[in-house]
Amino acid sequence: MRVLVCVKRVPQAGGKLTLTDDKLAIDTKFLGFTIGPHEECAVEEAVRLVEKFGGSATVLTLGHADSVEQLQFAMSLGVADAILLDNGGAEWGPISTANAIAKVVEEMRSKGDAPDLILFGNEAPDSGDFQVGIRVANALDLPLVTGVKGVEVLDGELVARRESGAAIELTKVTLPAVLTVKEGLNLPRYPSLPGRLKAKSKPINKVSPQEKGDPSKLVQLRLPVEERTGGVLLGEGPDAVGKIIEVLKELGVVAR
Amino acid sequence: MILCLVEISDDKVADASLTAVSLGAKLAGENSDSLACVAVGEVSDSARKELGSYGVSTLYLASDSRLSPFAPAGWAKAVLAAVDSSGAKVVLGGSTDRSTEVLARASAKLDAAFMANCIDIKTAGGYQVSRLRWAGSVIEDAVVSDVPVAMFSVVQSELATPMVKETEVQLETLTFDIGDSELRDAVTEVLLPTGDGVSLSDSRIVIGGGRGVGSPEGFKVLDELAGILGASVGVSRVVTGLGWRPHKDQIGQTGTKIAPELYIACGISGAIQHMAGCRSAKCILAINQDRDAPIMSLADYAVVGDLHKILPKLIEELNAAGVKS
Numbered sequence: 001m002r003v004l005v006c007v008k009r010v011p012q013a014g015g016k017l018t019l020t021d022d023k024l025a026i027d028t029k030f031l032g033f034t035i036g037p038h039e040e041c042a043v044e045e046a047v048r049l050v051e052k053f054g055g056s057a058t059v060l061t062l063g064h065a066d067s068v069e070q071l072q073f074a075m076s077l078g079v080a081d082a083i084l085l086d087n088g089g090a091e092w093g094p095i096s097t098a099n100a101i102a103k104v105v106e107e108m109r110s111k112g113d114a115p116d117l118i119l120f121g122n123e124a125p126d127s128g129d130f131q132v133g134i135r136v137a138n139a140l141d142l143p144l145v146t147g148v149k150g151v152e153v154l155d156g157e158l159v160a161r162r163e164s165g166a167a168i169e170l171t172k173v174t175l176p177a178v179l180t181v182k183e184g185l186n187l188p189r190y191p192s193l194p195g196r197l198k199a200k201s202k203p204i205n206k207v208s209p210q211e212k213g214d215p216s217k218l219v220q221l222r223l224p225v226e227e228r229t230g231g232v233l234l235g236e237g238p239d240a241v242g243k244i245i246e247v248l249k250e251l252g253v254v255a256r
Numbered sequence: 257m258i259l260c261l262v263e264i265s266d267d268k269v270a271d272a273s274l275t276a277v278s279l280g281a282k283l284a285g286e287n288s289d290s291l292a293c294v295a296v297g298e299v300s301d302s303a304r305k306e307l308g309s310y311g312v313s314t315l316y317l318a319s320d321s322r323l324s325p326f327a328p329a330g331w332a333k334a335v336l337a338a339v340d341s342s343g344a345k346v347v348l349g350g351s352t353d354r355s356t357e358v359l360a361r362a363s364a365k366l367d368a369a370f371m372a373n374c375i376d377i378k379t380a381g382g383y384q385v386s387r388l389r390w391a392g393s394v395i396e397d398a399v400v401s402d403v404p405v406a407m408f409s410v411v412q413s414e415l416a417t418p419m420v421k422e423t424e425v426q427l428e429t430l431t432f433d434i435g436d437s438e439l440r441d442a443v444t445e446v447l448l449p450t451g452d453g454v455s456l457s458d459s460r461i462v463i464g465g466g467r468g469v470g471s472p473e474g475f476k477v478l479d480e481l482a483g484i485l486g487a488s489v490g491v492s493r494v495v496t497g498l499g500w501r502p503h504k505d506q507i508g509q510t511g512t513k514i515a516p517e518l519y520i521a522c523g524i525s526g527a528i529q530h531m532a533g534c535r536s537a538k539c540i541l542a543i544n545q546d547r548d549a550p551i552m553s554l555a556d557y558a559v560v561g562d563l564h565k566i567l568p569k570l571i572e573e574l575n576a577a578g579v580k581s
Contacts, residue, residue: 014527015550017393026394037493037510095367123372125509125529128389130372130409131360138364143441146328146357159444164353166449169326173441183510184503187496215369215406219397221389228535230553237561238569244541245573247557251518251539253461253485254579 001055004115005046006101007035007074009067010126023220035070037183038121044188045151046119047078056080062097064089068204075199076191082204093214098135100209105140120180122147137178145171146180258284259344260293261335261355267300269307272350276410280348281310287379292316294338296323296331308425316341318430326354327442330434332361337430339405347407359407369400370407377408391509391532454488461487462516464507465495468523468563472500477567478522484574492524508533522563526551
């Protein structure tokens, strides 16, 4: 099976986000970078499918030289090679991003190397656009399932499983297809030391994409007013248990 | 014309859809425009009346049974057919998985703009949009201009749902070709849930455990307290990543979102991804050894200390007082 998995380099946010002075981006001076949790599962699934059915997996990102870190992370888990759509690190909108990815897949097709499966995270943790994978499927005229939390492949057909409220929905599609996946699909492995060493010598194919243009323009980012301002320190250690029980009574959680 | 995609189930319009309809009603009022809805499936008189109370004049309905329970490509085609019939320039939907997917698919077909998780939209020479990023930790203000059609999904919690006026909703049946393109990625089977346990998202009390719980066995004390209080146990992402508990127990941006009366967060630092899943809790009680952990300044009540010393004492005293769920 030939699998293409698409990822995005994003800041590794922890306790609190701060903005740059021009308010156009998150201040990343003190942050590391990563790929989103959904995408970690997409990479893991790509590697598992290749382990099971043979073939190879390729990881793709739109970014710049720094994004090699995320490509190598994916390759350290077992992905064979990478494609870097180098746009100099500009923040492209979903229409431009999807257009650039679809162009690469069309090129793969024309070389007889068409992916059977293209995987995305359900949404990026930072921009939360919920649409790049959907637009790629549309551009390539491929079947698509979003929010996938389970994958089974049998004889060129794929059954995708997702949650709908408390129910489970199954969708059967023929390959090739596009999936956007959610965390919980699998439990991603950690990169091994040999895996990390091997990743450094795996090929990264650089492509210069053209920006199609998005109709939405960022004006500014702002931080919402924190509604939770913190409250009462009840105490320290087991001595605070009496106070905890008072709170439980006040909330009506236990009877007075 | 402003068009809203609405999801209807059990004779009711979904709350998330009504949020979009109420924003649509606001936009229609500001621009002396009219408001229409599009839906797939069947519509009851009560659902029709509900839409009428927001001033909806027309409901475009695609009722071909092959589009149910969910054929996203077919639903997107229904939205496009309604855009054609109504001449709508704006399409709104709830921020559910389904509406988000359908609007993204429909906008892709038109090469039109789609923005997810909007909290406000104003019209004046294009659209001034405010939307959530980083699961609500950052707000983006953006403008969308020079587009024939723009689509937006609207976040549930941020908008009121005012009843403005009563109108008689006209029903218009949508007819369009339904072939392989509309059905090739439709839902083929629905498995209904078994068992009658209360889900994490519906629990009145949730006890959360993070890395500070220390081990899978460490959750015994949380499970025991949950038994006494009639609570569910949830976890942070670290815990599922370590394989201590399954992903279905995870609270956060990429897990379950909870809105209980009380959330007792034990050994959880309070990263933004976790807070995104629990910020709707009415009351948060945090127990943590690190008094500087972010959650300690966000919680309504905080206790500094080892959860493995505090929870056993709490359980002991609740048992002594004869507390049972």
